[in-house]
Amino acid sequence: MRRKALIAAAIDAIHAHGMAQVTMGEIARRAGVSPALAHHYFGGKDQLLLATMRHLLTELGDGIQARLALAAGPEERISAIIRGNFAACQFRPAVISAWLAFYVQAQTDPEARRLLRVYTKRLESNLVHALASLTTRERSIEIAETTAALIDGLWIRQSLADGGADPEKAVAAVEDSVRRALGRARS
Amino acid sequence: MRRKALIAAAIDAIHAHGMAQVTMGEIARRAGVSPALAHHYFGGKDQLLLATMRHLLTELGDGIQARLALAAGPEERISAIIRGNFAACQFRPAVISAWLAFYVQAQTDPEARRLLRVYTKRLESNLVHALASLTTRERSIEIAETTAALIDGLWIRQSLADGGADPEKAVAAVEDSVRRALGRARS
């Protein structure tokens, strides 16, 4: 309850003021509580931000898992992974800002780095698994790495676009890239 | 002289401590001067960081231009752009950290956003131009956007890799992606 509200407030605060200038007071104010309460629940600024990162990670992971459970066949599994990464709840400006900030954090903070690698590995592992029956194992790994990078890159560029997000276009671009990597014509 | 040293120190400091905790004192210490001097030359923290960003932008742009000048034919021009983006001087951990930090900065700072968009537009423009004679104009734009996103994504993932950078592999992946997008088999 309070934790959820504080995490949501942290995401908004990061988007509004940037990770560099985000303060416990600002987060608490957005959550409608006193700064002291944020310390009470999370024990410190660093741990609150790490908890926010974990929240985004599990939210993304759960979304992808839910879509994977409904997928039939390799092509649908691949689409499920791609669409999960561009799902509406993830593809919001505030969320993208937070992800970017965590990438920066991971450059110096070992725990953030570890968490981000969990996401990286899981994404690539999911892709390799879905690609397994469509090509060789070695080629699966290559395609998975390139696809994962393309997804991350589209996220970043989305953060610079002025207009509203266009997840459909991003999904189409990634799916087309995978099809071509598999040597299949555009459907 | 002093400006160059301070900018280089700023890049290292960002890599070592993260944009959030970088201080004028730390940058000045790495440059071997007093904190007051950094103010004397740049007028403030924000302007020093923006100058650092401009330095990276022009360094990257000049490298690509130099490679483009030596390129003959569309394929070589495309390769020149790709290789310029993964040139050794750019593909260092400290530089990647700085770029990431500037992407975050661009979420809230209009001037940083403007500068980053200059890079984005120039990269896509270069790619579209190089692709012009190989496909339709509309398809050129699509391929350029996807390729630019792939380059950014490979940069980011490079920042998480433990081992040393592998620019050759990244270049090969992007070139292969462009070839497939153009409907050509791997050479």
Added chain:
DNA sequence: GCCTGTTGATTGACTGATCAATCAACGTCG
């Protein structure tokens, strides 16, 4: 050749503001 005024580079010390973290107090529900 030497004194001297000037200019720009450089510094240490200081200040004002900000923020994370702490703690004692307060309400409130059981």
Added chain:
DNA sequence: CGACGTTGATTGATCAGTCAATCAACAGGC
């Protein structure tokens, strides 16, 4: 009454930016 959630006030530290003072280089007058 007692446990829990919550808060306002406080503290100690940190940092950006300022300022007066020092230093080095140099030019010109004598």
